[in-house]
Amino acid sequence: MAYQxxxxxxxxxxxxxxxxxxxxxxxxxxxLSWIIALPLGIGIxxxxxxxxxxxxxxxxxxxxxxxxxxxxxxxxxxxxxxPPLLGTRISRMHNLEWYCAIFGLGIYTASRVAxxxxxGFSSVPxxxxxxxxxxxxxxxxxxxxxxxxxxxxxxxxxxxxxxxTIFKNxxxxxxxxxxxxxxxxxxxxxxxxxxxxxxxxxxxxYLIIGLTIIFxxxxxxxxxxxxxxxxxx
Amino acid sequence: MIDVTxxxxxxxxxxxxxxxxxxxxxxxxxxxxxxxIFLGLGRLSSRKWIYYPVSAYVHxxxxxxxxMLIFWIYFSLxxxxxxxVEPFYAAVVSFVIFEATYFGEIIRAGYQxxxxxxxxxxxxxxxxxxxxxxxxxxxxxxxxVIPSLVTxxxxxxxxxxxxxxxxxxxxxxxxxxxxxxxxxPLELYGFVAIVFLIICLIGSQIVKRLESKExxxx
Numbered sequence: 001m002a003y004q005x006x007x008x009x010x011x012x013x014x015x016x017x018x019x020x021x022x023x024x025x026x027x028x029x030x031x032l033s034w035i036i037a038l039p040l041g042i043g044i045x046x047x048x049x050x051x052x053x054x055x056x057x058x059x060x061x062x063x064x065x066x067x068x069x070x071x072x073x074x075x076x077x078x079x080x081x082x083p084p085l086l087g088t089r090i091s092r093m094h095n096l097e098w099y100c101a102i103f104g105l106g107i108y109t110a111s112r113v114a115x116x117x118x119x120g121f122s123s124v125p126x127x128x129x130x131x132x133x134x135x136x137x138x139x140x141x142x143x144x145x146x147x148x149x150x151x152x153x154x155x156x157x158x159x160x161x162x163x164x165t166i167f168k169n170x171x172x173x174x175x176x177x178x179x180x181x182x183x184x185x186x187x188x189x190x191x192x193x194x195x196x197x198x199x200x201x202x203x204x205x206y207l208i209i210g211l212t213i214i215f216x217x218x219x220x221x222x223x224x225x226x227x228x229x230x231x232x233x
Numbered sequence: 234m235i236d237v238t239x240x241x242x243x244x245x246x247x248x249x250x251x252x253x254x255x256x257x258x259x260x261x262x263x264x265x266x267x268x269x270i271f272l273g274l275g276r277l278s279s280r281k282w283i284y285y286p287v288s289a290y291v292h293x294x295x296x297x298x299x300x301m302l303i304f305w306i307y308f309s310l311x312x313x314x315x316x317x318v319e320p321f322y323a324a325v326v327s328f329v330i331f332e333a334t335y336f337g338e339i340i341r342a343g344y345q346x347x348x349x350x351x352x353x354x355x356x357x358x359x360x361x362x363x364x365x366x367x368x369x370x371x372x373x374x375x376x377x378v379i380p381s382l383v384t385x386x387x388x389x390x391x392x393x394x395x396x397x398x399x400x401x402x403x404x405x406x407x408x409x410x411x412x413x414x415x416x417x418p419l420e421l422y423g424f425v426a427i428v429f430l431i432i433c434l435i436g437s438q439i440v441k442r443l444e445s446k447e448x449x450x451x
Contacts, residue, residue, distance in 0.1 A: 003312040068433035069426045070391040072405055077426060080418035164296070171298035175398060182301050186398075195308035203301050210296040 009194050010201045019198075022184030023205045029101055029180060030167040030209070036106025037166065038159075041113025048114065049121040049147075051139075059114065066111035071104070071172055078104040079176040101173035109166050116162060120155035121147055153224055160217040167209050181205050239417040240424050250407025251428065257321070257393045257403060261328035262386060268329060269336025270375070274366055276341045294334040300395050303327040307399045324396040332389050339381045343374035380443045387436040391429065404428070 009015050048059035066074070079100040083091035090096070124147050132142040174183030185202035189195030240247070275287030294302065307323040347370055355365040375382075394405045402410070408421045 003315075064434065064437070065430070068387070068391075068430050068437065070394040070405070070429055072394045072397060073422060073426050073429060076405070076409070076418070077422045080412065081422050082419075085419070168296075168298035171300040172395075174300070182298065182304065185301070185304060189308065195304065196312060199301060199304040199308055203297050203305060206298055206301060207293075207296055 003196070005197065006192075006194055007197050009188065009192050009197055015188050015192070015198070018179075018184045018188065019181070019201055019205070022179060022181040022202070025178065025180040026167060026170055026182075026205070027209065029105065029170040029173055029178070030163075032102045033105035033109060033170070034163060034166050036103065037109035037113050037162075040107065040110035042117050044110060044114035045117025045121070048118045059118075063111045063114050066108050067115075071108050071169055072175060074108055075101065075104045075172060075176050097173075097176045097178055101170075101176060101178055105166065105169060105173070109162065109169070112162055112165070113159065116155050116158040117151075120158070121151040123154055124150045156217070156221050156224065160213065160221070163217070164210055164213050167213075168206065171206075235420060236417065237420060239411070239415055239420050243411050243415075246407055246411060247404070247424070250402060250404040253402055253407075254390075254393050254404040257324060257328065257396060257401070258390050260325050261332055261389060261393070264325065264329035265332035265389070266336050266382075268333035269340050270371060272333055272337030273340035273344055273374075274370070276337065277344055291334045291337060294331055295338075299327070299331050299392055300398055302331050303395060303399060306330070320396065320399040320401040323399055324393075324401050328389070328392065328396075332385070332392070335385055335388075336382065339378050339385060340375060342381075343376075343378035344370050345374075346377050347373050377447075380440050380447065383436060383440045383443065387433050387440075390436070391433065394429075 010019065044059045044062050047055040048063075050056070079097055083093075083096060083100075093099075128146055128150065129142060132146040133139075137145065170180060171182040173180055174186065177183075179187060181202045182199075185195065185198040188198035192198070272287055272291060275283050276291065278284045278287070297305075303324065306327040307318070307320070310318040310323055310326065351369060351373070352365060355369045360368065393403060396403050397406045397409070400406065405425055408425045412418050412421045
């Protein structure tokens with residue numbers, strides 16, 4: 001039996017409405033986890049760039065731990081294994097999967113952000129550090145006025161990539177029962193058996209998010225660029 | 234509170250799941266790496282009819298979540314073959330298509346690090362394009378990016394857990410099936426996490442070794 005394509009399911013309700021809701025949820029999960037990931041990642045990355053040994057060890061342990069366990073396993077751990085330990089008030093909480101997904105994705109992405117932050121700071125030429133210290137700036141002032149302003153501009157392209165990745169990784173939230181874009185495409189398949197059309201629509205949704213971010217971040221990057229500092233590909 | 238007997242009792246099942254994960258990893262690597270070698274060449278091709286399609290393919294795949302690609306392949310393969318498709322084959326096809334683009338971009342950087350003079354020397358001794366690729370670009374370029382390739386292998390190994398979504402009984406799915414029966418999520422997912430952690434840490438130690446070796450050579 002040949003497959004009968006039926007693209008109309010994408011724009012007939014309720015499926016169209018589902019896809020729109022799923023799209024919004026994907027955007028929400030991505031942005032909310034990013035709000036956790038960015039400050040946490042910057043903090044851990046900075047910890048690894050400090051002269052303190054303890055800071056480096058803690059930062060490295062965090063990064064190695066979260067980067068070497070699949071995100072899927074981490075989400076299962078946060079959603080299935082941890083809540084029962086915290087008592088029934090937490091484990092029966094409304095929307096528990098939602099908080100677990102955002103938290104899990106956030107602290108996972110923080111480990112990746114931390115890596116970019118560390119390599120961004122370490123790519124500020126050593127001469128700049130010496131120059132800053134020799135003009136009489138303190139360690140703190142050196143970070144505040146030299147390393148951070150330079151380092152962050154170097155980090156913008158890799159952090160943009162990471163911001164794109166967080167939306168792609170948010171697809172894993174479906175495995176703990178959130179009906180975001182990919183979860184919706186699976187559900188439409190269960191209702192209509194037109195998984196091919198539904199998943200194509202979801203892929204288009206992800207491409208829209210990706211292209212929007214590339215466009216916006218391109219503008220941000222242009223505005224903040226220090227001439228000659230960040231090489232463009 | 235922690236009861237490890239659930240792991241010991243189900244160790245055979247878990248071992249079977251881990252073997253499936255390894256099988257998927259090896260087949261995906263055996264397909265993805267060679268394809269990546271060609272994609273890397275295509276991304277540097279001076280012929281527009283090669284460069285543009287290859288670049289479009291690479292950019293497209295890299296902007297799609299792997300999980301969505303697995304769904305898409307899982308749904309589209311039956312349309313092509315006209316019958317049911319085993320999750321394993323759908324997973325293998327998805328991983329090869331997906332990981333090849335990541336390998337390809339790493340390998341492209343390797344090719345680009347080969348000096349122009351070396352390549353020109355190759356042409357001037359009478360080698361044609363394929364011979365230059367075979368004897369100069371691939372051996373030299375590939376060797377330079379081995380640490381990055383191993384890092385990508387670690388990511389690929391973790392990515393195989395996504396075959397969970399189409400019901401393949403790999404390591405994570407096996408643990409979740411056992412969990413459905415015995416409700417011991419802490420022990421089971423903790424065990425899975427530790428096993429992944431150990432394997433991937435060994436991998437990243439290998440990367441560090443390779444990188445310091447590379448540094449010595451320079």
